[in-house]
Amino acid sequence: MGRQSLYTEEFRKDAVALYRAADGKRTYADVAADVGVSGETLRTWVRKDTAARNARSQDRSTGADGTEADELARLRAENARLRGAEKEWQLEREILRRAAAYFAKEVK
Structure with missing residues (x-):
């Protein structure tokens, strides 16, 4: 000591x-x-x-908490999840765009 x-x-x-x-x-x-x-x-x-x-x-x-390999695996999984969510948002946005165009025609 x-x-x-x-x-x-x-x-x-x-x-x-x-x-x-x-x-x-x-x-x-x-x-x-x-x-x-x-x-x-x-x-x-x-x-x-x-x-x-x-x-x-x-x-x-x-x-x-862990090694660089663990962190890399976690980041890759998060990246895949975010890309999937982005595809969902793009689909929703396209559906909403179509709906807006349809309703815009109806209002005229």
Whole structure:
């Protein structure tokens, strides 16, 4: 079991945000000196934050519950369902168009 950090999660997030806001114009050491930590500590926080962002991004792209193959199968099934529904809507629209044309003739 590791020791408890001296810095709060909020402090770490703020330090990482400050480094990212510099957009590569400042080094880890420069930003770290501003917030009172070592450059290596800040570098570790940035790496962990990047890994967490990538994991969240990966979870969203795979559906968080399964593999990419599962997500692909789900999307294909949904696509087939939507195409079927679209065909129904097109048929309904055509029927309504014909009915409107018929009734338009009757009104004249």
